Amino acid sequence: MPVTSVTSVAEDGTLLVKGTDYRVNRHGILTRLCGCWPLDVDVDVVYDHGYADIPAIVKQVCLQVAGRGYVRTSTALAAESLGDRSVTYDKDRTGENLSDYERRLLAKYARGNESR
Known part of the structure:
Protein backbone atom coordinates (compact mmCIF):
# COMPACT_ATOMS: atom_id res chain seq x y z
CA MET A 1 0.00 0.00 0.00
CA PRO A 2 -0.04 2.11 -2.02
CA VAL A 3 0.79 0.67 -5.44
CA THR A 4 2.47 3.52 -7.30
CA SER A 5 2.95 1.86 -10.70
CA VAL A 6 2.72 -1.47 -12.51
CA THR A 7 5.63 -2.07 -14.88
CA SER A 8 4.52 -5.38 -16.36
CA VAL A 9 2.08 -8.28 -16.01
CA ALA A 10 2.80 -11.73 -17.46
CA GLU A 11 0.54 -14.79 -17.57
CA ASP A 12 2.53 -18.05 -17.82
CA GLY A 13 5.41 -16.07 -19.29
CA THR A 14 3.27 -14.23 -21.87
CA LEU A 15 3.45 -10.46 -21.44
CA LEU A 16 0.01 -8.83 -21.17
CA VAL A 17 -0.90 -5.41 -22.60
CA LYS A 18 -2.08 -2.69 -20.23
CA GLY A 19 -5.50 -1.34 -21.25
CA THR A 20 -6.20 -4.36 -23.45
CA ASP A 21 -5.57 -7.35 -21.17
CA TYR A 22 -5.57 -5.74 -17.73
CA ARG A 23 -5.96 -2.48 -15.86
CA VAL A 24 -4.87 -1.12 -12.49
CA ASN A 25 -7.18 1.21 -10.58
CA ARG A 26 -6.15 4.02 -8.24
CA HIS A 27 -6.24 1.61 -5.29
CA GLY A 28 -3.71 -0.71 -6.92
CA ILE A 29 -6.24 -3.43 -7.74
CA LEU A 30 -5.31 -5.38 -10.86
CA THR A 31 -8.26 -6.45 -13.04
CA ARG A 32 -8.21 -8.84 -16.00
CA LEU A 33 -10.17 -7.23 -18.85
CA CYS A 34 -10.56 -10.33 -21.04
CA GLY A 35 -12.49 -12.72 -18.79
CA CYS A 36 -11.12 -13.88 -15.45
CA TRP A 37 -7.68 -14.76 -14.15
CA PRO A 38 -7.30 -18.52 -14.71
CA LEU A 39 -6.80 -20.53 -11.52
CA ASP A 40 -4.01 -22.72 -12.89
CA VAL A 41 -1.85 -19.96 -14.42
CA ASP A 42 1.21 -18.22 -12.98
CA VAL A 43 0.74 -14.45 -12.97
CA ASP A 44 3.90 -12.37 -12.51
CA VAL A 45 3.47 -8.68 -11.68
CA VAL A 46 6.33 -6.18 -11.50
CA TYR A 47 5.27 -3.07 -9.57
CA ASP A 48 6.42 -0.26 -7.30
CA HIS A 49 4.72 0.52 -4.02
CA GLY A 50 4.95 2.46 -0.82
CA TYR A 51 5.16 6.06 0.23
CA ALA A 52 8.23 8.14 -0.62
CA ASP A 53 8.01 9.38 2.97
CA ILE A 54 5.97 7.66 5.65
CA PRO A 55 3.19 10.07 6.70
Missing part, protein backbone atom coordinates in the same frame (compact mmCIF):
# COMPACT_ATOMS: atom_id res chain seq x y z
CA ALA A 56 3.82 11.64 10.11
CA ILE A 57 0.46 10.48 11.45
CA VAL A 58 1.32 6.84 10.62
CA LYS A 59 4.63 7.17 12.47
CA GLN A 60 2.84 8.75 15.43
CA VAL A 61 0.30 5.93 15.75
CA CYS A 62 3.01 3.26 15.40
CA LEU A 63 5.05 4.87 18.18
CA GLN A 64 1.97 5.14 20.41
CA VAL A 65 1.11 1.45 19.98
CA ALA A 66 4.74 0.35 20.48
CA GLY A 67 5.01 2.51 23.60
CA ARG A 68 1.85 1.05 25.11
CA GLY A 69 3.04 -2.48 24.36
CA TYR A 70 6.41 -1.78 26.00
CA VAL A 71 4.90 -0.33 29.16
CA ARG A 72 2.08 -2.85 29.71
CA THR A 73 3.45 -6.28 28.75
CA SER A 74 3.66 -7.68 32.27
CA THR A 75 0.06 -6.76 33.16
CA ALA A 76 -1.57 -8.23 30.08
CA LEU A 77 -1.41 -11.95 30.70
CA ALA A 78 -4.81 -13.41 29.81
CA ALA A 79 -4.03 -17.15 29.97
CA GLU A 80 -1.12 -19.42 30.72
CA SER A 81 -0.61 -23.19 30.40
CA LEU A 82 2.13 -25.35 31.83
CA GLY A 83 2.40 -28.41 29.54
CA ASP A 84 4.32 -27.31 26.41
CA ARG A 85 4.27 -23.73 27.75
CA SER A 86 1.56 -21.55 26.22
CA VAL A 87 1.04 -17.88 27.07
CA THR A 88 -1.79 -15.66 25.77
CA TYR A 89 -1.79 -11.89 26.09
CA ASP A 90 -4.88 -9.68 26.03
CA LYS A 91 -4.33 -7.11 23.27
CA ASP A 92 -6.66 -4.63 24.95
CA ARG A 93 -4.54 -4.68 28.09
CA THR A 94 -1.19 -4.64 26.24
CA GLY A 95 -2.33 -1.63 24.28
CA GLU A 96 -1.72 -3.35 20.93
CA ASN A 97 -5.30 -2.72 19.76
CA LEU A 98 -5.83 0.59 18.03
CA SER A 99 -8.10 3.03 19.80
CA ASP A 100 -11.09 4.47 17.96
CA TYR A 101 -9.19 7.76 17.74
CA GLU A 102 -6.17 6.04 16.14
CA ARG A 103 -8.44 4.20 13.70
CA ARG A 104 -9.94 7.53 12.62
CA LEU A 105 -6.44 9.01 12.16
CA LEU A 106 -5.42 6.09 9.94
CA ALA A 107 -8.74 5.71 8.06
CA LYS A 108 -7.55 7.48 4.92
CA TYR A 109 -4.62 5.02 4.62
CA ALA A 110 -6.82 1.90 4.90
CA ARG A 111 -7.61 -0.14 1.82
CA GLY A 112 -11.15 -1.34 2.44
CA ASN A 113 -12.49 -3.64 5.15
CA GLU A 114 -9.77 -6.25 4.76
CA SER A 115 -7.16 -3.83 6.13
CA ARG A 116 -9.12 -3.00 9.27
Whole structure:
Protein backbone atom coordinates (compact mmCIF):
# COMPACT_ATOMS: atom_id res chain seq x y z
CA MET A 1 0.00 0.00 0.00
CA PRO A 2 -0.04 2.11 -2.02
CA VAL A 3 0.79 0.67 -5.44
CA THR A 4 2.47 3.52 -7.30
CA SER A 5 2.95 1.86 -10.70
CA VAL A 6 2.72 -1.47 -12.51
CA THR A 7 5.63 -2.07 -14.88
CA SER A 8 4.52 -5.38 -16.36
CA VAL A 9 2.08 -8.28 -16.01
CA ALA A 10 2.80 -11.73 -17.46
CA GLU A 11 0.54 -14.79 -17.57
CA ASP A 12 2.53 -18.05 -17.82
CA GLY A 13 5.41 -16.07 -19.29
CA THR A 14 3.27 -14.23 -21.87
CA LEU A 15 3.45 -10.46 -21.44
CA LEU A 16 0.01 -8.83 -21.17
CA VAL A 17 -0.90 -5.41 -22.60
CA LYS A 18 -2.08 -2.69 -20.23
CA GLY A 19 -5.50 -1.34 -21.25
CA THR A 20 -6.20 -4.36 -23.45
CA ASP A 21 -5.57 -7.35 -21.17
CA TYR A 22 -5.57 -5.74 -17.73
CA ARG A 23 -5.96 -2.48 -15.86
CA VAL A 24 -4.87 -1.12 -12.49
CA ASN A 25 -7.18 1.21 -10.58
CA ARG A 26 -6.15 4.02 -8.24
CA HIS A 27 -6.24 1.61 -5.29
CA GLY A 28 -3.71 -0.71 -6.92
CA ILE A 29 -6.24 -3.43 -7.74
CA LEU A 30 -5.31 -5.38 -10.86
CA THR A 31 -8.26 -6.45 -13.04
CA ARG A 32 -8.21 -8.84 -16.00
CA LEU A 33 -10.17 -7.23 -18.85
CA CYS A 34 -10.56 -10.33 -21.04
CA GLY A 35 -12.49 -12.72 -18.79
CA CYS A 36 -11.12 -13.88 -15.45
CA TRP A 37 -7.68 -14.76 -14.15
CA PRO A 38 -7.30 -18.52 -14.71
CA LEU A 39 -6.80 -20.53 -11.52
CA ASP A 40 -4.01 -22.72 -12.89
CA VAL A 41 -1.85 -19.96 -14.42
CA ASP A 42 1.21 -18.22 -12.98
CA VAL A 43 0.74 -14.45 -12.97
CA ASP A 44 3.90 -12.37 -12.51
CA VAL A 45 3.47 -8.68 -11.68
CA VAL A 46 6.33 -6.18 -11.50
CA TYR A 47 5.27 -3.07 -9.57
CA ASP A 48 6.42 -0.26 -7.30
CA HIS A 49 4.72 0.52 -4.02
CA GLY A 50 4.95 2.46 -0.82
CA TYR A 51 5.16 6.06 0.23
CA ALA A 52 8.23 8.14 -0.62
CA ASP A 53 8.01 9.38 2.97
CA ILE A 54 5.97 7.66 5.65
CA PRO A 55 3.19 10.07 6.70
CA ALA A 56 3.82 11.64 10.11
CA ILE A 57 0.46 10.48 11.45
CA VAL A 58 1.32 6.84 10.62
CA LYS A 59 4.63 7.17 12.47
CA GLN A 60 2.84 8.75 15.43
CA VAL A 61 0.30 5.93 15.75
CA CYS A 62 3.01 3.26 15.40
CA LEU A 63 5.05 4.87 18.18
CA GLN A 64 1.97 5.14 20.41
CA VAL A 65 1.11 1.45 19.98
CA ALA A 66 4.74 0.35 20.48
CA GLY A 67 5.01 2.51 23.60
CA ARG A 68 1.85 1.05 25.11
CA GLY A 69 3.04 -2.48 24.36
CA TYR A 70 6.41 -1.78 26.00
CA VAL A 71 4.90 -0.33 29.16
CA ARG A 72 2.08 -2.85 29.71
CA THR A 73 3.45 -6.28 28.75
CA SER A 74 3.66 -7.68 32.27
CA THR A 75 0.06 -6.76 33.16
CA ALA A 76 -1.57 -8.23 30.08
CA LEU A 77 -1.41 -11.95 30.70
CA ALA A 78 -4.81 -13.41 29.81
CA ALA A 79 -4.03 -17.15 29.97
CA GLU A 80 -1.12 -19.42 30.72
CA SER A 81 -0.61 -23.19 30.40
CA LEU A 82 2.13 -25.35 31.83
CA GLY A 83 2.40 -28.41 29.54
CA ASP A 84 4.32 -27.31 26.41
CA ARG A 85 4.27 -23.73 27.75
CA SER A 86 1.56 -21.55 26.22
CA VAL A 87 1.04 -17.88 27.07
CA THR A 88 -1.79 -15.66 25.77
CA TYR A 89 -1.79 -11.89 26.09
CA ASP A 90 -4.88 -9.68 26.03
CA LYS A 91 -4.33 -7.11 23.27
CA ASP A 92 -6.66 -4.63 24.95
CA ARG A 93 -4.54 -4.68 28.09
CA THR A 94 -1.19 -4.64 26.24
CA GLY A 95 -2.33 -1.63 24.28
CA GLU A 96 -1.72 -3.35 20.93
CA ASN A 97 -5.30 -2.72 19.76
CA LEU A 98 -5.83 0.59 18.03
CA SER A 99 -8.10 3.03 19.80
CA ASP A 100 -11.09 4.47 17.96
CA TYR A 101 -9.19 7.76 17.74
CA GLU A 102 -6.17 6.04 16.14
CA ARG A 103 -8.44 4.20 13.70
CA ARG A 104 -9.94 7.53 12.62
CA LEU A 105 -6.44 9.01 12.16
CA LEU A 106 -5.42 6.09 9.94
CA ALA A 107 -8.74 5.71 8.06
CA LYS A 108 -7.55 7.48 4.92
CA TYR A 109 -4.62 5.02 4.62
CA ALA A 110 -6.82 1.90 4.90
CA ARG A 111 -7.61 -0.14 1.82
CA GLY A 112 -11.15 -1.34 2.44
CA ASN A 113 -12.49 -3.64 5.15
CA GLU A 114 -9.77 -6.25 4.76
CA SER A 115 -7.16 -3.83 6.13
CA ARG A 116 -9.12 -3.00 9.27
